[in-house]
Amino acid sequence: MNHQGKTDEPRQKRPDIRSAASNPHALDTPAVRFGMVALALAVGFVVGLVVFLLLNASGWLTSLVWDGLGGTLGVPWFPLATCTIGGLIIGVWTLATNDRVYPLEHVLGTFKRTGSYRTNGSVKPVVSFLLPLVFGGSVGFEAGLTGIITSCCCWIRDKLKAAGLRAAAVADVTIAASMSAIFGTPFAGIVAGAESAPGTGLSDTDAYDMRRNVKLVLYTAAAVGAFGGISLLSELFGTTGGLPRFEAIQASYAELLWALPCIVAAYVLTLVFHGSSTLFGRLKTRFDGIPLATVICPIIAGIIMGSVAMAFPYVLFPGETQSEELMGMWMTWSAGALLATGVLKAAITPMCLNMGWMGGSFFPSIFAGVACGYGLAAFTGADPMLMVTVTTAAHLAGVTRKPLLSLAILVLCFPLSGIIWSGLAAVVGGSLPIPHALLGEQEQAVTDSKRR
Numbered sequence: 001m002n003h004q005g006k007t008d009e010p011r012q013k014r015p016d017i018r019s020a021a022s023n024p025h026a027l028d029t030p031a032v033r034f035g036m037v038a039l040a041l042a043v044g045f046v047v048g049l050v051v052f053l054l055l056n057a058s059g060w061l062t063s064l065v066w067d068g069l070g071g072t073l074g075v076p077w078f079p080l081a082t083c084t085i086g087g088l089i090i091g092v093w094t095l096a097t098n099d100r101v102y103p104l105e106h107v108l109g110t111f112k113r114t115g116s117y118r119t120n121g122s123v124k125p126v127v128s129f130l131l132p133l134v135f136g137g138s139v140g141f142e143a144g145l146t147g148i149i150t151s152c153c154c155w156i157r158d159k160l161k162a163a164g165l166r167a168a169a170v171a172d173v174t175i176a177a178s179m180s181a182i183f184g185t186p187f188a189g190i191v192a193g194a195e196s197a198p199g200t201g202l203s204d205t206d207a208y209d210m211r212r213n214v215k216l217v218l219y220t221a222a223a224v225g226a227f228g229g230i231s232l233l234s235e236l237f238g239t240t241g242g243l244p245r246f247e248a249i250q251a252s253y254a255e256l257l258w259a260l261p262c263i264v265a266a267y268v269l270t271l272v273f274h275g276s277s278t279l280f281g282r283l284k285t286r287f288d289g290i291p292l293a294t295v296i297c298p299i300i301a302g303i304i305m306g307s308v309a310m311a312f313p314y315v316l317f318p319g320e321t322q323s324e325e326l327m328g329m330w331m332t333w334s335a336g337a338l339l340a341t342g343v344l345k346a347a348i349t350p351m352c353l354n355m356g357w358m359g360g361s362f363f364p365s366i367f368a369g370v371a372c373g374y375g376l377a378a379f380t381g382a383d384p385m386l387m388v389t390v391t392t393a394a395h396l397a398g399v400t401r402k403p404l405l406s407l408a409i410l411v412l413c414f415p416l417s418g419i420i421w422s423g424l425a426a427v428v429g430g431s432l433p434i435p436h437a438l439l440g441e442q443e444q445a446v447t448d449s450k451r452r
Contacts, residue, residue, distance in 0.1 A: 047149050048229025054129070054145060061134045062317070079136065079313065080306035086135025087302025090356055091295030093131060099124040101132070101358035104143040111150060116158075119151040132357040136316040138305060138348045139359025246327065248415040249385045258382040259421060262390035265372050266425070267432050269346045269391075270398030273365070275438040277350035284354050298356035305348055305357075314341050315348045318359075319367025326367075330374040330384070338375030342368045346395075361399055362409065369395040386421070389414050393422040394429030403430035 070078045094100055099120045111117045119125040129144030280301075287293040309316050314326070330338060345368040349361055369392030376391065377384035392413075397406040403426040407419075414422055 043153065045229040047153075048231075049233065050149055050152075051145055052229070052233045054126070054148070055141065058130055058133045058141065061130060062136075065134055066136065076310060079309035079316065080303070083136055083302035083306030083309065083316075084299060085302075086131070086137070087298035087300070087357070088295065089135070090131050090302075091292075091298040093127065094298070094356060095292070095294045097124050097128070099128045100356075101125070101128050101144040102147055103353065103358075104146055104360050104362070107143065107147045107150060116154045117147065117150045118154065119147055122152070125151070128358070132352070132359050133318065135302070136305070136309070137352050137357040137359060138315055138317065138319075138345060138364050139352050139357055140318045140361060140363035141359060142362050143358070143360035246388060246414050247385050249389060249418045249421065250383050255382055255386065256421075258376075258380060258386060259390045259425070261380075262373065262376060262387055263394050263425065263428055265376060266369060266391045266394035266398060266429050269342060269368055269372060269395045270429065270432070270434070271438060272343055272346045273350055273361075273368075273395075273399050274434050276347040277354060278438055280351045280354040294356065301352055301355035301357055304351065308344055308348060312337075312341050312344055314367075314371070315344045318363040319345065319370075320363050323367050323370045326370060326374060330378070333374075333378070335375050335378035338371050338378060342370075342372030342375060345371065362396070365396050365399045366392055366410075366413070369393070385414075385418070389418050389422050390425040393425035397426040397428075397430035398432060398434075401430055403427045406430065 065082065070082070097120070107117055125144070125148050129141070129148060132139050133141060284297055287297055290296065305315065314322050326338075345364055349364040349368075353359065353361065370388055372395075373388030373391035374384060376382070377387040380387075393406060393410055396410065397403045400406055403423075406429075407423055407426045410422055410426075411419070
C-alpha cells in the first residue's frame with residue numbers, strides 16, 4: 001500500500017519488438033502481430049520497387065545492345081559476335097571478381113538451412129546479374145534478383161538486431177516477396193516462402209517462436225506488398241513485366257485426349273534439359289584444370305548459343321517477352337520451327353548455366369513449353385491453349401521437380417478455368433522419373449534423398 005491507499009502493482013508494459021527479443025511469447029499479442037504484418041507489407045513493397053528498377057535496367061541495356069547497336073549494323077552474324085563478346089566479358093568479370101549468380105535452388109536451400117544468405121558486396125552481384133541478360137543469355141532473372149534482395153534484407157536484419165531490435169521477419173519474408181514480384185503473382189511468393197522457411201537449425205536468438213499459420217500470414221502479406229508495389233509502378237510508368245496472360249482452353253471433351261501427347265512432348269523436353277545439363281556439366285569439369293578455364297567456358301557457350309541464334313533467334317534471352325510475342329505470331333511459323341525452337345531452348349539454357357552464363361531456369365523453361373505447345377497445335381490442329389497449358393506445366397514441373405511451385409507460378413499465366421489440366425500436368429510432369437544417366441551428381445543426390 002502507498003500513502004494514498006492504492007496497491008503497488010507492476011505496470012503492464014506494452015509489448016514491442018525490443019521486448020520480444022527476450023520473450024518470444026510476447027509476439028503472440030495483437031499489437032506485435034499487427035506490427036509484423038505491416039513490416040512484411042512494407043518489406044514486400046520495397047522488394048517490388050527493387051525488382052522493378054533492376055528489371056527495367058536490364059531491359060534498357062538489352063535494348064541498347066540488340067535494338068540500338070544490332071539494328072544499326074543490321075548484319076546476320078550479330079548474334080554470334082555479341083554472344084561471343086558477351087562470353088569473353090562474363091569470363092573476365094568472373095575471373096577478376098570471383099563473383100557469380102547462384103541458381104534459385106541454391107538461394108532457397110541456403111536460406112532454409114542457415115536462415116541467412118549473403119552475396120559478394122552490393123555492386124558486384126548487380127553486374128553479375130546484368131551481364132548474361134544484356135548479352136542475350138538464355139537464362140532467367142529470378143535467381144539473381146532473389147539472391148540480391150535476400151542478401152540485402154539479411155544485412156538489414158542483422159543491423160537492426162545489432163541495435164537490439166527483433167527483426168528476423170525482415171529476411172524471413174524476402175523469398176515470398178521476391179518471387180511474387182518477379183513472376184507477377186502472389187501465389188508463387190506464398191508457396192516459395194513456405195517452402196524456404198528457415199528450419200530448426202537456427203539459434204534461439206534468430207528464430208521466432210511463431211506457429212506455421214502465423215508465418216504463412218507474413219508470407220502472404222509480403223507477397224501482396226511486392227505484387228502491389230510492382231503493379232503500381234508498372235501502371236505509373238507504363239511498363240509491363242512478368243509472364244504473358246494466355247487465353248482459356250476451348251477444347252471439347254474429345255479433344256482433351258490431346259493432353260497425352262503433350263505430356264510425352266514435355267517429358268522429352270525435360271529429358272533434353274537434364275541431359276544437356278549433365279553433358280555440359282561434365283564438359284565444364286574437363287576444363288577445370290586448364291588455366292583461364294573461367295574465361296574459356298563462357299566464350300564456348302557464347303559461340304554455340306550465337307551460332308544457333310543465327311537460325312533460331314528465339315533461343316536467346318529469358319523468354320518472357322518472347323512467349324508473349326509467340327502468342328500473337330505462332331500461326332505464321334511452321335510446326336517444325338516451333339518444335340525445334342522449344343527443344344533448342346531446353347538444351348541451350350542448361351548449357352549456359354553450366355558454362356558460366358549464370359541465372360535461372362524458370363522463364364526459359366516456360367518459353368520452351370510454350371513453343372513446343374504451339375508446335376504441337378500447328379502439327380495436330382488441336383486447341384492451341386490446351387497444348388500450350390499442358391506442355392508448359394508438365395515441362396516446368398519436370399525441370400524444377402516442384403509441381404506446387406510450378407503451378408503457383410503459372411496460375412496467372414493461364415486462366416483458372418484450366419487449373420485442373422495445368423495442375424494434373426504439373427503433378428505428372430514432376431513425377432515422371434529422370435534416368436540417372438541424365439542427372440548430374442548433385443541432382444542424383446537430391447533425387448535419392450527425396451526417395452528416402
